[in-house]
Amino acid sequence: MDFSLTNEQELFQQMIRDFAENEVKPLAAEVDDLERFPIETVEKMAKIGIMGIPIPKQYGGAGGNNLMYAMAVEELSVVCATTGVIVSAHTSLCAAPILENGTEAQKQKYLPKLASGEWVGAFGLTEPNAGTDAAGQQTIAVEDGDNYIINGSKIFITNAEFAHVYVIFAMTDKSKGTRGISAFIIEKDTPGFSIGKKEKKMGIRGSATCELIFENVVIPKENLLGKLHKGFGIAMKTLDGGRIGIAAQALGIAQGAISETVKYVKERKQFGRPISGFQNTQFQLADMNTKTEASRMLVRKAANKKDKKLPYSVDAAMAKLYAAETAMEVTNKAVQLHGGYGYTREYPVERMMRDAKITEIYEGTSEVQRMVISANMLK
Amino acid sequence: MKIVVCIKQVPDTTEIKIDPKTGTLIRDGVPSIMNPDDKSGLEMALQLKDEYGAHVTVITMGPPQAELILREAYAMGVDRAIHLTDRKFAGADTLATSHALAGALRKIDFDLLITGRQAIDGDTAQVGPQIAEHLDLPQVSYLQDLKFDGVKTFTMKRHIEEGYQMLEVDAPCVVTVLSSANKARYMSVGGIVDAYQKEVEVWGFNEIEVDEANLGLKGSPTSVYKAFARGLKPAGELYEVETDEAVGIIIKKLKEKFILN
Structure with a gap:
């Protein structure tokens, strides 16, 4: 068992982080504020293959795997959850069911256009x-x-x-x-x-x-x-895969909130010292980070099982349930640690807390995930 | 057209800290990156590839982990990658490094050799010009832009203190490029997947054409006398006030520190 990324995965993570930081983050507040679909970001993502990560090369995709795809949704969602879900819905909910259930003619007709990002799904x-x-x-x-x-x-x-x-x-x-x-x-x-x-x-x-x-x-x-x-079977199987994407989105939101909070608590002074010096801050951060890292392990495990063609439905449900609830808890704490400033749109944690909520609802509510997980235990 | 780009793996100096006691770099946890000037030079080569179908080779000299930037270069779109690594190269200063690289370049056919202006770890800007001297090729440093006529002549815009200098130079030649010349493209996802299917050629002393006396520590006339860290100063306080008030603040501060009574 090995929990570390391969060199290839590290290189991929470095690329996605650079892209997210330089191309996605600068638009995040505006996209949220104006309710604007970031079409220019989609075009940029298309150009470098982000719209077709797990699609095989023979259908015009990047020939990557589901783990890379989950890492991409995570890193994009660290800075902008809207961009994360655009990629997730496009890939998991449109390209994937065509790849997994389509006739050869359907795959030839739709996948190259979806994988290249010329078409959005x-x-x-x-x-x-x-x-x-x-x-x-x-x-x-x-x-x-x-x-x-x-x-x-x-x-x-x-x-x-x-x-x-x-x-x-x-x-x-x-x-x-x-x-x-x-x-x-x-x-x-x-x-x-x-x-x-x-x-x-x-x-x-x-x-x-x-x-x-x-x-x-x-x-x-x-x-x-x-x-x-x-x-119905196609829908359920598609949502199993989609949950990896949404779990990754939730994970990214939580990670983004942690990064913002760590930065803030070092700068913000009260009672003559940075609030990072208070044990309450330290303990909150420790809990936030531990749960986020646990979410990451669940997400990667589910993606890895999908890549290995093993049953992953329960793993995806656990990853989504835990990552979504963690995202909600972590962003809530992030706002609390930011105090009054965290409640304003001057700081991104306010947006992150609003973005986190949907991850407990769409592509199967947390209650549905609990149904999937317990049904498997009691069968 | 055949292009070779020399690239170097460097610690990301924007994230580096210096141990105040020993004066040495704290490298733990500092990510390694492709040197920014080199990356800009690589982008220049890839643009020539896009436009004229140039064949692009990258070469780096460094320890085994430097392979990562060669994979990165593959993922950006280069055609060939060579990793120059041998214990005989260890401890090289800029002169010994340029001898080793020139030794490798004698084995490669090219029309244009691109290096970054300088590496962000050493900041010497010496290796590119030294290679040109060893190979007896014309060199143009501090490039901001380069255009190719499609035959054999490059039009170059060179950054100089007073402004820009425009030059026309025929291939083969050596140029050193500024990081501001190009915004490097991102690696593509498919390129990253392919990068690990491709071969990185590993070359040692036996593969290159160079006098061993010019390599490694023996071939390095540079010696470091002392390295030290500049003391850290806390951020100052800035007041934008009228003169009378400013004088009052200064006197108050000096009294606080018991400089004035």
């Missing part, structure tokens, strides 16, 4: 009445000759406004519940398909979270992803 499962209870899908797809006709809507879709390709789910046999759901690939300009209301969110405010609306959207049968009625 999104994923549509959640509906107003189907959140954790994904079986409550009301979007329907009806067979019509060589096509499917899709009607319905999706909400809370990350990247929605700027994506070119969407992996979405719809009922193909309503009588069968989860066994009547199928997955489809939909392109941006398909007639009848439109982007609805953009959400005004607490955190990750630049990630362009919108509704998707389907009004008699006709798509050819070759856009069915995986087998008919097998969409």
Whole structure:
């Protein structure tokens, strides 16, 4: 057993850190403040392969692995959680299910454009009445000759406004519940398909979270992803992978808050000395760092198992549960240690605390993760 | 066109501290990086590769861990990497270093040799010019910009104290480049994955063409008399006030320190 990074991984981490520090961090406050999707960052990430890290070279990807991908989402989220989730949703929720379930023709058609970042990807499962209870899908797809006709809507879709390709789910046999759901690939300009209301969110405010609306959207049968009625399994498996990305995002947010706090407590003086000299500060920092490092180990373990093609569903659930709750706790403490200044937008910990909350909710709430983990223990 | 770029691994001096008692560098935990001037020179070479399809080789002399910057160079897009390492090179000053590098460069065909202006650890700016002298090639130092005519002539913009000097120089030649000349590209993710599949050629004394007497400690006329750290001063206090008030503050401070009664 070896907990250290290889030279290759260290070089990769050095590159991502440089990129995050120089290209992503300077925009983080503005992206949050103006609720602006950082399209220029996406273009820069595309140029150096960040939009296709775990996609094989034969499909135009970088040929890296899931551990590198998780490290990238972590480092990006250290400085900007919006940028972290853009990469995570694009990679884990759109490119990955096409790679894992697509026909050769689908892979050839979509993966090179997604991996190169020419196209941004999104994923549509959640509906107003189907959140954790994904079986409550009301979007329907009806067979019509060589096509499917899709009607319905999706909400809370990350990247929605700027994506070119969407992996979405719809009922193909309503009588069968989860066994009547199928997955489809939909392109941006398909007639009848439109982007609805953009959400005004607490955190990750630049990630362009919108509704998707389907009004008699006709798509050819070759856009069915995986087998008919097998969409629920595809969605669950996709979310298993997505959880590694979100866990990495949460980990990055926690790490970012720690870095900011360490800097602040050395500078901030009260009672004639830096507040880093007080034992309360020291003990809080120790707890923050220990939990964050524990999160990192869980994230890397889950990613490593995925890379080794071992079952990783429970590992991903544990990583996401722990990293998300750690991110919330650590950012809360970071704001507390910053005092009144931490409550203002002059310091990034205020944003980080708002960004952290979503990691306990999306791609499976913490309650869902507990269900996954305990179900495995009690089976 | 064939280009060779000399690069060096250096401690990141922006993060370095000096032990106040011994006057030596505290290297623990200090990351090693590609020297910034060299990285800028490498970017210059890669731009010539993008535009003219130049073949780019990087070479470094250093201990085994210096391999990392050669992998970094591969990940940025170079075609060949050579690691010059041998116990006989150890303890080299700039002259012995330039002899070793020149010995290796005699074995490589090139039209343009690029080095950084100077390394941030030694700050001598000597190695590039010394290599040019050993190889008897024209040299232009302190480059801010370089354009190629696509045949054999380079137009160079050289930074000098009074401003800039423009020169036209034919290949082959040696240039030293400033870090301000280029913003180096990032390594690409795919490039990093590939970098570890590629071969780094390891060359020792036997692979190069040089007189052994010019190498290592024996070939190094430089000796360090003493190294010491400048004492640290705390940050001063700045007052932007009228003269009368300033005089009052100064007198108060001097009294606090018992310089005035």
